[in-house]
Amino acid sequence: MNGQPLLSVKGLRLGYSRSEVVAGIDLDIPEGSIVSLVGSNGAGKTTTLLGISGILRARGGSIVFGGRELAGLAAFQIARCGVVQVPEGREIFADMTVAENLAMGGLGVSRKVRGRRKDAVLDRFPRLRERLTQLGGLLSGGEQQMLAMGRALMAAPKILLLDEPSMGLAPLIVEQIFQTIAELRREGMTILLVEQNAKAALSIADYAYVMDSGKIALHGEAKSVASNPEIIAAYLGGAT
Numbered sequence: 001m002n003g004q005p006l007l008s009v010k011g012l013r014l015g016y017s018r019s020e021v022v023a024g025i026d027l028d029i030p031e032g033s034i035v036s037l038v039g040s041n042g043a044g045k046t047t048t049l050l051g052i053s054g055i056l057r058a059r060g061g062s063i064v065f066g067g068r069e070l071a072g073l074a075a076f077q078i079a080r081c082g083v084v085q086v087p088e089g090r091e092i093f094a095d096m097t098v099a100e101n102l103a104m105g106g107l108g109v110s111r112k113v114r115g116r117r118k119d120a121v122l123d124r125f126p127r128l129r130e131r132l133t134q135l136g137g138l139l140s141g142g143e144q145q146m147l148a149m150g151r152a153l154m155a156a157p158k159i160l161l162l163d164e165p166s167m168g169l170a171p172l173i174v175e176q177i178f179q180t181i182a183e184l185r186r187e188g189m190t191i192l193l194v195e196q197n198a199k200a201a202l203s204i205a206d207y208a209y210v211m212d213s214g215k216i217a218l219h220g221e222a223k224s225v226a227s228n229p230e231i232i233a234a235y236l237g238g239a240t
Helices: 045-054 073-078 096-105 112-126 141-153 170-187 196-202 222-226 231-235
Strands: 006-016 019-030 034-041 060-065 083-086 159-163 190-193 206-212 215-219
Touching: 006 045, 006 190, 006 196, 019 034, 019 045, 019 060, 019 190, 019 215, 034 045, 034 170, 034 196, 045 096, 045 190, 073 083, 083 141, 096 112, 096 141, 112 206, 141 159, 141 170, 141 215, 159 170, 170 190, 196 222, 206 222, 206 231, 215 222, 215 231
Parallel strands: 034 190, 034 206, 083 159, 159 190
Antiparallel strands: 006 019, 006 060, 206 215
16 A cells, blocks of 8 residues: 555454454555445444544554554543544434534634634535534434534544444435545545445545454455455455
8 A cells, every 4th residue: 555654553453341353453544545444244343443543442452643652542532633433323412403513523622713613514514504403313314424424523633434424324315425525535634434335435445454254354455346256245245
């Protein structure tokens, strides 16, 4: 892979209780790229993101971001470094308004900066502007995904960790979400994308890692992975 990695994961081991889910994986994410982590259900993709963001403590290995070791830091410390996750299932604050959800993403910055970031988010997701006073729990699934992404962008991330952004959404909304992800990349955002929809993920990614049973089965240019029917059949269940 060309380019100096902004995020470099080496020998990362993660698990729950006595079970090891991620068994010593390596990942490199160059600055300004979309790297996609794909694989079947239960492969360890979400667990990997939880480990990188500090929600799940690493059992071994290193997570180096911008030259700084993140393994062992608390999740809030990692977020302050610029590593921001959009979780699987969106996990917005259902009892808060859209405006309040966005404000939560911009905690710790001045009102002026927060206002500029909010305007940028609403320009990117005009539908949210129409629903600023509406409770998050009353939004459609697509609107909640926009809100979850907008809340993350309020933190001005250096790298965005996206976990299953297409989950449960109608095809038209999925297309819009992936267009937004591609736009962010064109604007210079670095993105690590976990996605069950392999075809959609590989279509916008620069590089791909295929995960199987807690290990990296193979990796390569996203176009190469997407065009190899043997890889798709063996590791992605024919999800092309």
